[in-house]
Every structure is written in C-alpha cells, then in structure tokens.
Amino acid sequence: MTFQTLDDLDDGQRVLVRLDLNSPVEDGTVQDNRRFDRHAETVNELVDRGFEVAVLAHQGRPGRDDFVSLAQHAEILADHIDHDVDFVDETYGPQAIHDIADLDGGDVLVLENTRMCDDELPEENPEVKSQTEFVQTLKDEFDAYINDAYSAAHRSHASLVGFPLVMDAYAGRVMETEYEANTAIAEKEFDGQVTMVVGGTKATDVIDVMTHLDEKVDDFLLGGIAGELFLRAAGYPVGYDIDDANLYDEQWEANSEKIETMLEDHRDQITLAVDLAYEDDGDRAEQAVDDIEEKSVSYLDVGSETVMEYSPIIRDSEAVFVKGALGMFEDERFSVGTAGVLEAIADTDCFSVVGGGDTSRAIEMYGMEEDEFGHVSIAGGAYIRALTGAELVGVEVLQR
Numbered sequence: 001m002t003f004q005t006l007d008d009l010d011d012g013q014r015v016l017v018r019l020d021l022n023s024p025v026e027d028g029t030v031q032d033n034r035r036f037d038r039h040a041e042t043v044n045e046l047v048d049r050g051f052e053v054a055v056l057a058h059q060g061r062p063g064r065d066d067f068v069s070l071a072q073h074a075e076i077l078a079d080h081i082d083h084d085v086d087f088v089d090e091t092y093g094p095q096a097i098h099d100i101a102d103l104d105g106g107d108v109l110v111l112e113n114t115r116m117c118d119d120e121l122p123e124e125n126p127e128v129k130s131q132t133e134f135v136q137t138l139k140d141e142f143d144a145y146i147n148d149a150y151s152a153a154h155r156s157h158a159s160l161v162g163f164p165l166v167m168d169a170y171a172g173r174v175m176e177t178e179y180e181a182n183t184a185i186a187e188k189e190f191d192g193q194v195t196m197v198v199g200g201t202k203a204t205d206v207i208d209v210m211t212h213l214d215e216k217v218d219d220f221l222l223g224g225i226a227g228e229l230f231l232r233a234a235g236y237p238v239g240y241d242i243d244d245a246n247l248y249d250e251q252w253e254a255n256s257e258k259i260e261t262m263l264e265d266h267r268d269q270i271t272l273a274v275d276l277a278y279e280d281d282g283d284r285a286e287q288a289v290d291d292i293e294e295k296s297v298s299y300l301d302v303g304s305e306t307v308m309e310y311s312p313i314i315r316d317s318e319a320v321f322v323k324g325a326l327g328m329f330e331d332e333r334f335s336v337g338t339a340g341v342l343e344a345i346a347d348t349d350c351f352s353v354v355g356g357g358d359t360s361r362a363i364e365m366y367g368m369e370e371d372e373f374g375h376v377s378i379a380g381g382a383y384i385r386a387l388t389g390a391e392l393v394g395v396e397v398l399q400r
C-alpha cells in the first residue's frame with residue numbers, strides 16, 4: 001500500500017476529513033448504521049490527538065427522498081464518538097468558513113451535504129475537480145485532507161478526488177482497513193463454486209460490475225431491482241415503474257442492452273427468481289413469475305420458492321459475495337429473501353463477504369452476528385468494483 005496514513009500525520013493540525021455517512025432514510029429520519037460506528041474510530045483518534053476536524057460527507061442523490069441535510073448525521077456521529085459534534089448548513093459558504101476558523105483542538109464540525117453543491121456530482125476527472133470553486137475555497141482552510149470514505153471511492157466527485165491533487169492527503173483508518181481487506185479478497189483464488197447474490201436498488205452499479213465478473217463468478221443469484229430488470233429482459237411483464245416508483249425505467253434504459261447480452265452469453269451463470277412477493281391488504285402475498293400477466297403491484301421481495309432454490313446453491317459454494325438486498329428487508333414482511341440468503345450463508349463454512357451500507361444492516365436486524373461472515377464491508381458499489389481488480393479513482397489519487 002502506498003498511501004500515507006494517520007501514522008504519517010503530526011498531531012493537532014487542522015484537517016478536512018471525508019467520511020461516507022450515506023444512510024437509509026425512513027420518513028425523513030436518518031437511520032443509524034455501521035458506517036457511523038466504523039468512521040467513529042477515525043474521528044475518535046483525531047479528537048484524541050487534538051486535531052481540529054471538519055467533516056465532509058454526502059447523503060442520497062438529488063431528486064430522491066433520501067437527499068437530506070446532514071444535521072441528523074452530526075447528532076448520530078456525536079453519539080458514536082461521545083463528544084460534541086457541531087453542524088453548519090453550508091459546505092463552503094461564508095458561515096462554513098467562519099465556523100471552520102473557530103475550531104479548536106478536539107472540535108468536530110460537520111459541513112452540509114456535499115451533493116448540495118453544484119461542483120460535487122458531475123463525474124469528471126480529478127484534475128477538473130481539483131479546480132472547482134468547492135475545492136479551491138476549502139483547501140486553504142486546512143493543513144491536510146483525509147479520505148476515510150472507501151465506500152464512495154468509486155465516484156469521481158469533487159470531495160473525493162479533487163482535494164488530494166492540491167493538498168497533503170492521507171487515508172483514514174476505515175480507508176486503510178477496507179482497502180486492505182477488499183484488495184486481499186479480490187486477489188483470492190477459489191477452487192470451488194463462486195456465487196454472487198445481486199440485489200438492491202442500484203442496478204446500474206451491479207450490472208456494470210457483473211459484466212466484468214463473469215469469469216470469476218460461476219453463479220449470479222438475482223433479486224431486488226436488478227433481478228426484476230433481468231426478468232423483464234427474459235420476457236416477464238415486470239421490471240418497470242408503476243405508481244410513483246422511480247427505480248426501474250431509467251435503469252432499464254441505461255442497462256437493457258447489457259442485460260440482454262448477459263442473458264444471451266451467460267444464461268447458465270444467471271439464476272432468476274421464480275416467485276416474487278408483494279403487499280396485499282397489509283399482508284405479504286407471493287406470486288410465481290410464470291403466473292404474472294401484468295405488473296399491477298410493486299414487488300418488494302423475492303418469494304419463498306426462490307429462497308428454497310438459492311439456498312442449496314449457496315450451500316454448495318466455496319465463496320459467496322453479497323451486494324444488495326433481495327427485497328425491502330427493513331419491513332419484516334419483505335425480509336424473507338435477504339434474511340433467508342444470509343442465514344444460508346451463515347449456516348455454511350464458505351468464505352463470504354456481505355457488502356453495502358444498507359444491506360449489511362440486515363445482519364443484526366435479523367439476529368445474525370457479524371462474525372458469521374468472512375468480511376462485512378460498509379462498502380457496496382466500491383467493494384464489488386474492487387472485486388473486478390479495478391482501482392478505485394478515490395484510492396488512486398491518494399496514492400499519487
């Protein structure tokens with residue numbers, strides 16, 4: 001590993017720290033999750049060593065319900081580090097600069113959601129990002145930049161790739177441990193069957209990675225939004241938006257060709273759900289995919305038959321990778337797919353990795369322990385990209 005770490009940084013300086021506190025939001029309330037726990041290690045160390053700490057992080061995506069302020073994140077972070085955490089509702093405006101100047105040793109200030117700044121999101125190369133007003137304004141306020149957000153390091157966004165080009169840059173403790181674990185996992189060779197459980201809402205991320213993993217993975221078990229899109233490509237009348245949902249059509253447009261090609265070239269490596277679950281009068285109901293004539297309900301989980309088909313495949317695997325939940329597990333009625341698959345993994349002695357800020361929450365929600373899995377990563381998209389052997393842009397710039 002060639003990046004500088006906190007061991008290379010002198011105590012008591014003024015530091016800008018990028019965390020990944022991107023969290024599930026339910027009815028406007030940010031849900032605590034292991035990202036806070038893990039990043040607390042880095043923040044606690046900085047506080048104990050007398051640094052003046054300003055935190056950059058993002059939440060959600062513009063236009064989605066989870067695109068909210070970081071005010072609640074500051075409170076949750078304070079609970080995890082047993083230390084006051086201040087918040088300012090600007091990322092680099094005059095009030096933010098004022099509050100940064102007021103920091104004393106051991107103080108922590110969370111700046112507003114980076115994705116509320118125009119400079120943050122367009123995916124541009126690090127050189128371009130380093131010249132944005134966002135980066136140029138904040139860089140002079142700090143002695144060093146620390147990136148702890150391994151789980152967002154696959155995005156070429158200003159707060160992740162801009163600062164290392166114009167500041168002294170370091171990896172935080174989470175960046176270090178996730179990088180080491182995921183790189184080692186990517187280099188592992190398996191003699192037996194390798195299975196990947198693919199679900200969640202970010203179908204574009206997983207489908208892109210699937211096309212690069214077809215030599216490493218013997219069987220992809222599909223669920224979630226990606227699963228429905230694959231069913232659509234296979235000819236079933238599902239995988240498009242109904243009501244106000246905004247999960248399928250855009251991702252179908254972006255990925256339909258890749259999905260169709262994968263089904264043509266790798267059909268024997270792709271296992272699709274045989275039944276799906278939906279809400280009927282407040283209860284869970286299930287329907288075989290062969291019986292669906294028209295999509296008139298939202299499918300929120302894979303069905304029980306699907307879990308029965310996926311479980312023996314998992315039992316026969318030497319390694320299982322999970323990215324994304326098979327259903328909306330936060331609602332117990334729709335946890336059957338996700339909990340069923342995680343229990344099947346926990347019951348075998350295969351090597352396993354469960355990744356994703358949301359998905360990894362299902363472990364404790366459904367009574368399992370982290371040590372029943374080989375590695376639980378707070379990274380989702382970043383860890384599966386690392387599995388392909390590709391370098392993550394946010395890591396690359398730290399290694400310059």
Ligand SMILES: Nc1ncnc2c1ncn2[C@@H]1O[C@H](COP(=O)(O)OP(=O)(O)OP(=O)(O)O)[C@@H](O)[C@H]1O
Pocket residue numbers: 024151199200201202203223224225299300301323324325326327328329330355356357358359360378379380381382
């Ligand atoms: N059929 C479905 N309908 C709606 N939501 C679903 C469905 N299936 C899965 N989900 C949701 O997917 C979410 C997890 O997927 P997501 O794509 O956010 O992955 P993740 O594991 O958090 O990874 P990352 O860290 O990349 O965000 C869960 O919160 C779950 O509720």
Ligand SMILES: O=C(O)[C@H](O)COP(=O)(O)O
Pocket residue numbers: 020022060061151152155202357379380381382
């Ligand atoms: O939750 C994640 O995987 C990271 O925070 C990246 O979020 P994004 O997929 O919205 O870029």
